[in-house]
Amino acid sequence: MDSQACIFFNLSKANQAALRFLAQKVAELHITPVQAMVLGFLHRGDRVTSSALGKMTELDSATLTGILDRLETAGHIRRHMHPHDRRSIEIHLTPEGKELAALSVGAIDEANREFLAAFTPADRSGLLELLGKLRDKSP
Amino acid sequence: MDSQACIFFNLSKANQAALRFLAQKVAELHITPVQAMVLGFLHRGDRVTSSALGKMTELDSATLTGILDRLETAGHIRRHMHPHDRRSIEIHLTPEGKELAALSVGAIDEANREFLAAFTPADRSGLLELLGKLRDKSP
DNA sequence: TCCATTATACTCGCATACTAGTATATGGCA
DNA sequence: TGCCATATACTAGTATGCGAGTATAATGGA
Numbered sequence: 001m002d003s004q005a006c007i008f009f010n011l012s013k014a015n016q017a018a019l020r021f022l023a024q025k026v027a028e029l030h031i032t033p034v035q036a037m038v039l040g041f042l043h044r045g046d047r048v049t050s051s052a053l054g055k056m057t058e059l060d061s062a063t064l065t066g067i068l069d070r071l072e073t074a075g076h077i078r079r080h081m082h083p084h085d086r087r088s089i090e091i092h093l094t095p096e097g098k099e100l101a102a103l104s105v106g107a108i109d110e111a112n113r114e115f116l117a118a119f120t121p122a123d124r125s126g127l128l129e130l131l132g133k134l135r136d137k138s139p
Numbered sequence: 140m141d142s143q144a145c146i147f148f149n150l151s152k153a154n155q156a157a158l159r160f161l162a163q164k165v166a167e168l169h170i171t172p173v174q175a176m177v178l179g180f181l182h183r184g185d186r187v188t189s190s191a192l193g194k195m196t197e198l199d200s201a202t203l204t205g206i207l208d209r210l211e212t213a214g215h216i217r218r219h220m221h222p223h224d225r226r227s228i229e230i231h232l233t234p235e236g237k238e239l240a241a242l243s244v245g246a247i248d249e250a251n252r253e254f255l256a257a258f259t260p261a262d263r264s265g266l267l268e269l270l271g272k273l274r275d276k277s278p
Numbered sequence: 279t280c281c282a283t284t285a286t287a288c289t290c291g292c293a294t295a296c297t298a299g300t301a302t303a304t305g306g307c308a
Numbered sequence: 309t310g311c312c313a314t315a316t317a318c319t320a321g322t323a324t325g326c327g328a329g330t331a332t333a334a335t336g337g338a
Contacts, residue, residue, distance in 0.1 A: 001182065006176075013274045018151075019147070085316080116146055128146065132143075190287080200287060209322095225333060227286060
């Protein structure tokens, strides 16, 4: 195993480093990086179904159920009955959740800038493009 | 949250796609991607301590304990007393573990080639270099 | 030599993330 | 209209990954 040449190893460790970095940024909000990302998506528009949020966040419904459980317990979101489909739930941000979502977006933006501060704009866009290509390889 | 421009989101999703890809490659060996990587490290030299393996794999000791538990239960490794330090354990590959480790290295190599097949050599080395820089930003 | 510090591997608790399976509700088709 | 396939959100079980805490052992300095 030549770990330096292994894309799986490098990707995994870069991701771990990124998550640690973001975790420090959102620690003062008392949420995890993933919770901050989900709140960030809801900041663009809540009142979505769990299924729609799952498509946005590219998360499994089982994973999302757990994340929503914790956000609801913390008082950041509420699950409501969907007006036209009794299978679905509609996710609403609470007033506190709305504030926290705005702060999350700011923290994530700041973390993005700082985490990539040492990179040139060309490196930044090149990295995002390459990662995007890798994502699309998924079965 | 502009997910397309967020390094944390893209890194996380690229990593998930990579893990799914590798999982398919090693499924016939009845091990997980992480277990294959750990066996790959042991293929270069077993009889290492858990602490040394943790440094190589960049894994927390709590995480590694669980992975070693599963590899030992499956009969791929054994924990032995360290000859000179009674705090340490020495990890030995079993005969079956040795075979599996060799197969793991082959599967990971093949997965690396296939996962990056669409990339030019310049893109490949560029990606690895950029990911390496991100890893080093870790606190 | 004795003791405080450090090192080692472990346990526990929590948070993702997946697969598989379930109960309920919807919707299209015969 | 009745029924079957699909969609939705959930639970259960498994596997990483981390922080915090623990018991034991080694080590270095007074």
